Amino acid sequence: MCEERLTENPDADIIMVDDLTYINAEEIDRDFYPELELGKxxxxxxxxxxxxxxxxxxAASKLAVGTVIYEAAxxxxxxxxxxxxxxxxYVIIAEG
Structure with missing residues (x-):
């Protein structure tokens, strides 16, 4: 899935967590609550x-090394x- 996303859009803002690829929600016009609360x-x-x-x-395509990733509450x-x-x-990229 990561390869597809980077081939389609080399400027995609993605990260990999627990063997799952996540994309910046703003890039895919994904609705979310604006008040983001950090979890663990x-x-x-x-x-x-x-x-x-x-x-x-x-790994990340755009985020700097050392950037901390948190669960969304x-x-x-x-x-x-x-x-x-x-x-x-960042939300999981749907497969298929």
């Missing part, structure tokens, strides 16, 4: 790459990155 810490970005072959857990579903004091929601 999930991981830190370890690698920044746009090469699908290098995409593993902790209800009612949002997905993960949140905090960049320049702004929260970005």
């Amino acid at each position: 810490k999930v991981l830190e970005i370890k690698t920044q790459t746009d090469d699908a072959d290098d995409f593993v857990n902790g 209800s009612p949002n579903q997905g993960d949140i990155a905090v960049v320049n004091n702004k929260k970005r929601l």
Whole structure:
């Protein structure tokens, strides 16, 4: 799925967490509640790459190495990155 997304849009803002690919919700016009609440810490970005072959857990196409990823607390579903004091929601890319 990561390879498809990067082939279709090399500028896609995606991350990989627990072997699942997430995309920035704003890129796909996904509705979400604007008040994003941080849940528990999930991981830190370890690698920044746009090469699908290098995409593993902790990889991101746009986020900087060291960016912390958190679970989104209800009612949002997905993960949140905090960049320049702004929260970005990432949602799972649907398969198929």
